Amino acid sequence: MLRRATLLLCLLPAAALAQTTAPGVTTALVTTQGIAGLANRAECTSTTSISNWTIASSVTPVIVNGDRYRLGAATQTTGCTTSGTIPAGISQDVLATGSTQAVNGVFVSAIATTASVGSCSQANDVPIAICVYYLPGGSITNWQLVSQGTFVFQLAIPPKPTISSVTPGDSQLSVSVAAGTATATETATRSVTYGITCTPSLGGGAPSTGGPSNVGTVVCGGLTNSTPYTVTAQASSQAGNSGAVSDVAGPNASTTPLPFLNFWQIYKGQGGVEQGGCSTSGAGALAPVLALLGLLAVRRRRS
């Protein structure tokens, strides 16, 4: 048992090294959302959503020979094909011009279809493999896999959030948002951002928005004082899937911004004698003395 464990420990570094010697890494940027390596539900179903790829090939193509690259996709379970018949591409084969090359305008829906993602409204995320095949002279008989990457169809939506409390401020509302309980088609574990919408309850004004923010309190600013608002919150996943809108909070006193006085204004408004600024008596002269002595103590200690 001990020998086996020792052997395993010895092999671990070799495995890590092996990963670094794999073919080059292929990265993606979905242009519609700008989230690298992720596609959301809308992009999955869209017929116009495209992705841009940067491939890093493990071979250097010979341009004059008419070498080509083919971008393919596969489920993560099966992985990229390495032998036999070359799989169909997710876009037209491109002329290979270098070991690093951009391939733009690849339809996201084509990737989903080729990688057998299935339903774009399922609750699960679907990671897939992106495969880059090298076709020497454009031939499909002597091809080889030269790079692969991963791509995730983030299809689950975040749950409906709950508005815990609303604190009014001067021309703003601070809204505490809590994550909701996930249903079968949602997930509560994903990193989400919250956006809030504050709408004048009496009409006559455009809604204001706050966020997105991944913290519990989101501020809705630029509001009109003394106007009651209704407040709703909505969560969005990292890829941009929006969940259900929360229950409405307000209109009530908590959702009505007012020109609140702060502590100093309350103090002075009641006739407080403090003037602010540096010491109002001769004691102000002590400030530099205190600072000097502090500095001296530190310098003396260092020396």
Add this chain to the structure above:
Amino acid sequence: MKKALFALALAMALPAAAQSPVAVAKESPRWGSFLISLSPFSPDIDSEFTNSLAPPYVTTFGTNRPLMIQGIFSKSVWITEVGALDVGFGAGWWQVWGQGQYTDASGVVQRGGSTSLMIIPLQIAVTYRFDWFYDRFEIPLAPYLRGAIVDYIWSTSGQGGTSTWNSATGTSYRGSGSTFGMSGTLGLALVLDAFDTGLSRQMDYDVGINRSMLFFDVTKSSVNDFGSQKSWQLAPSYWAWSAGLMFIY
């Protein structure tokens, strides 16, 4: 298998033993002391408003006493068989948060908007600590007295940063400044070295700390620019207790 485990444990222990030989040398020379303390704090700003039904501080921040953290770094200027006289410089931090208020035309008060008061307490302190009980009789107690000149640098803030208030005459008052005062402290320190003299010697050998103490003290202070009529009272109205750790090095 057992032998292998024993060898492993020995191998892990050896470097530590090499770095920390058992200290047998006598105590290192003393230079000064450092202490860090925590104290529940609440300024007596409302002392100006004894007739008010809604004095500003308690109305805004309530009656809680958030903790003030302070540290004092001192040089021993006079060390005798009885004790040590330390002169030091201290600094700290304290902040309280509350809600502002709005009074409508009918007189109804509503609360909202965050507001805060922050204080950075600075001080020059002179401390006399009686080490005699422990040095002479090994009673692990060291009473001390401390007097200090303090300067509280303070700032109030509202939703838009540092507060300002405009009077009816148009004068603008910025809600930040500094206020001077003084304080007196009575304290008692428990000498922790008495409970593990070996560890105490090791600490002196490794990092030069001669003595570690757990202390508790009470402080009475006045921070209103020495009685100025244009200054508020930033000291507590009560004898404020604090507790912390003191290191003699």
